[in-house]
Amino acid sequence: MDYAELLTNPGEAGIFLSPPDAEALDAAADRAGLERWRVDLGAARNKADIMSAFQHALGLADGFGANWDALYDVLADRALETPAGVALTLGGCGALAREDGDDFEQLLEVLDSVAESSYDEDIPFWVFIEGVDADEFDLPVLGEE
Secondary structure (H helix, E strand, O other), X not given: OOOHHHHOOXXXXXEEEOOOOXXXXXHHHHHOOOEEEEEEOOOOOOHHHHHHHHHHHHOOOOOOOXXXXXXXXXXXXXXXXXXXXXXXXXXXXXXXXXXOHHHHHHHHHHHHHHHHHXXXXXXXXXXXXXXXXXXXXXXXXXXXX
């Protein structure tokens, strides 16, 4: 599947499991001009670990509030600075989802809110989740109906 056209559509953006052909997705994101962010959550087991992973991966200032509201604010603000759109990949989510499903669900809610606010500004904000079961969190796989 060629994802490039799809990735430029803010109305289609949101949270998805990474598709099996992740390399094609990466290439399409590059062709579409999306800014690509990757946060490795492989070592994350709770909210504090999630915040630390985002702070490290995205180079957030030491004064980053490390709470859900602060995470929303910084991601929404950065999305506004990238009018072509954002493709955020969350790697290694399996252990976090198993060990602290509540914080993982809260993270998904924050990211969904960022995607919605980005849509309001006509900016596609994509989130691709790696390492979790589609059925457990009711997440679609990009390109599958």
